[in-house]
Amino acid sequence: MANKKVLFAGLAMTLTAGVLLAAYQRLVQPKYMSDVVEGNLIADYYRSGKDHDVLFIGDCECYENFSPVKLWEDYGISSYIRGSAQQLIWQSYYLLEDTLRCEKPKVVVFNVLSMKYGEPQNEAYNRMSVEGMEWSKSKIANIKASMTEEESFLSYVFPVLRYHSRWSELTEDDFRYYFGAEPNFFSGYYLRADAKPAQNVPKGTPLTDYSFSDTCWDYLGRMMQLCAENHIQLVLIKAPSLYPYWYPEWDEQIREYAEKYQLHYVNFLDEDKLAATGLDFETDTYDGGLHLNVYGAEKLSDWFGQYLISKFDLRDRSSEPALANEWADICRRYHAETERQVKNLEQYGNVKGEADASV
Amino acid sequence: MNKKSMISVLAAAAMLAALTGCGAQSQPAADSQSAAPTDSVAPAETEAAAESQEAAPDDDASPAETPADTPADEAVQIDFDYNLNGTKIVVGEEADPVIEKLGEADATFEAPSCAFTGVSYFYTYGGVQVITYPDEHDQSLNRIYEVDLNNDTAATNEGITVGSTYEDMIAKYGKPSQETPAYAMYETEGKAVRFFLTGNTVSQIVYTIVIN
Numbered sequence: 001m002a003n004k005k006v007l008f009a010g011l012a013m014t015l016t017a018g019v020l021l022a023a024y025q026r027l028v029q030p031k032y033m034s035d036v037v038e039g040n041l042i043a044d045y046y047r048s049g050k051d052h053d054v055l056f057i058g059d060c061e062c063y064e065n066f067s068p069v070k071l072w073e074d075y076g077i078s079s080y081i082r083g084s085a086q087q088l089i090w091q092s093y094y095l096l097e098d099t100l101r102c103e104k105p106k107v108v109v110f111n112v113l114s115m116k117y118g119e120p121q122n123e124a125y126n127r128m129s130v131e132g133m134e135w136s137k138s139k140i141a142n143i144k145a146s147m148t149e150e151e152s153f154l155s156y157v158f159p160v161l162r163y164h165s166r167w168s169e170l171t172e173d174d175f176r177y178y179f180g181a182e183p184n185f186f187s188g189y190y191l192r193a194d195a196k197p198a199q200n201v202p203k204g205t206p207l208t209d210y211s212f213s214d215t216c217w218d219y220l221g222r223m224m225q226l227c228a229e230n231h232i233q234l235v236l237i238k239a240p241s242l243y244p245y246w247y248p249e250w251d252e253q254i255r256e257y258a259e260k261y262q263l264h265y266v267n268f269l270d271e272d273k274l275a276a277t278g279l280d281f282e283t284d285t286y287d288g289g290l291h292l293n294v295y296g297a298e299k300l301s302d303w304f305g306q307y308l309i310s311k312f313d314l315r316d317r318s319s320e321p322a323l324a325n326e327w328a329d330i331c332r333r334y335h336a337e338t339e340r341q342v343k344n345l346e347q348y349g350n351v352k353g354e355a356d357a358s359v
Numbered sequence: 360m361n362k363k364s365m366i367s368v369l370a371a372a373a374m375l376a377a378l379t380g381c382g383a384q385s386q387p388a389a390d391s392q393s394a395a396p397t398d399s400v401a402p403a404e405t406e407a408a409a410e411s412q413e414a415a416p417d418d419d420a421s422p423a424e425t426p427a428d429t430p431a432d433e434a435v436q437i438d439f440d441y442n443l444n445g446t447k448i449v450v451g452e453e454a455d456p457v458i459e460k461l462g463e464a465d466a467t468f469e470a471p472s473c474a475f476t477g478v479s480y481f482y483t484y485g486g487v488q489v490i491t492y493p494d495e496h497d498q499s500l501n502r503i504y505e506v507d508l509n510n511d512t513a514a515t516n517e518g519i520t521v522g523s524t525y526e527d528m529i530a531k532y533g534k535p536s537q538e539t540p541a542y543a544m545y546e547t548e549g550k551a552v553r554f555f556l557t558g559n560t561v562s563q564i565v566y567t568i569v570i571n
Contacts, residue, residue: 038474060473085474128474200466202481204486206505206555206563243470287471287528 058111076316081188118213198289204245
């Protein structure tokens with residue numbers, strides 16, 4: 001009897017400790033709401049209806065340059081961008097795997113800038129790309145592929161090991177968003193309505209070696225194979241970001257690869273493509289040419305919508321009630337956010353409003 | 360509470376303490392909301408990262424035979440710091456005081472980090488471009504990443520300019536640490552000078568940090 005009591009007490013204490021630990025872990029994990037909002041991009045996907053015909057995967061050149069709302073409103077294409085800041089190619093691959101657990105799009109669009117990174121780069125970006133994933137084999141593989149030497153697998157399983165010291169830096173956001181973030185994105189799109197003309201954009205400094213790493217080619221091949229196995233069309237793109245510099249030598253390698261494997265490749269930096277999209281880097285970028293603002297993203301998406309419709313078996317799904325209902329909410333939030341930012345720009349000179357005049 | 364219960368309580372408390380990492384858990388640098396170690400767009404997100412994939416040097420691929428009268432085997436004193444209009448620019452060092460000394464640039468460009476607050480800056484002074492990057496641990500601290508000499512109006516401290524020949528370079532600098540038909544590199548701890556070549560002619564010169 002006494003032994004049972006001891007066992008019960010031990011279990012109760014262990015359980016209590018576990019609950020307290022989990023509660024503390026949630027508290028100290030970054031909420032990514034007021035600052036570095038991009039940290040919520042990956043997790044945001046799981047709240048979507050998971051019924052998309054086109055899936056974009058890639059880095060900021062995806063989630064800041066394409067407007068899924070434009071694709072929906074003008075072409076009835078349901079799309080989602082699974083992107084995060086400096087998303088490396090293996091992270092894109094595992095996010096593709098992860099997405100295919102949930103749905104099967106007809107077209108996958110991959111932005112090739114990340115081909116230049118052959119090794120894990122930076123913990124902060126890793127965390128933003130990986131931590132938001134639901135647990136699956138893909139997430140485990142993604143963690144293992146992404147970790148820098150200083151990181152540990154266990155700290156991804158128990159983020160409290162990484163964030164416990166944040167207790168002294170907690171802000172109002174950590175309590176306000178304790179039970180979850182508010183939606184900040186629009187089918188994976190990060191919206192900015194301000195403009196900063198592109199001027200004096202530097203050309204790239206010559207490199208001593210322009211060849212992409214074997215690791216990158218391997219993951220591109222795996223991505224291609226995964227798409228083929230699932231009867232998905234893979235489209236390679238280079239978004240029209242003027243910086244970081246996209247070297248002609250890199251472009252040539254992608255073109256040769258696309259030709260060899262009969263993949264579609266669209267480099268939006270090509271003069272004819274830039275002209276066709278109508279992009280104006282005086283007005284359509286919010287940071288001097290690195291990323292497009294919402295007006296540029298809509299121009300680009302308008303051209304790309306036509307391209308997608310003309311090349312692939314995509315139909316206008318705007319008359320499907322369930323989908324239309326989901327998109328109506330996304331579109332409403334999108335236009336409201338655009339309007340809010342425009343008003344803030346007029347009133348305060350920045351998109352966030354008076355509270356943060358530095359943005 | 361009896362002795363066994365007390366042991367259970369202590370064991371649970373010990374587990375909690377262990378999992379919250381009080382003590383032995385080594386921490387990656389920096390913290391805050393972002394989990395911290397922050398990246399910068401320019402060096403970390405572009406050229407430097409690409410350079411980290413650099414191929415092994417190809418000693419057999421020299422663009423021209425080393426002239427017999429060059430000091431290829433002699434120890435040549437190379438200045439890995441660049442002097443622009445009397446201002447010494449040291450790659451890896453703090454940038455702001457240097458940029459202030461250099462005065463108004465002919466052109467500037469800013470490349471903000473994705474998601475974070477750091478910015479890489481590009482300053483153009485005639486044929487010279489100075490590129491900075493935000494310090495890994497302090498995004499407000501800018502460091503010199505690279506100095507590019509882009510035309511023949513700018514010479515290295517040893518007198519080599521864009522347009523000089525490979526032989527001119529060898530005569531001044533000696534045998535490169537690494538070279539291929541496309542470039543020759545002289546390297547010291549954490550710094551390098553790279554001469555990019557078009558045929559036998561220097562087409563660009565780059566002072567840069569070396570990331571191992």
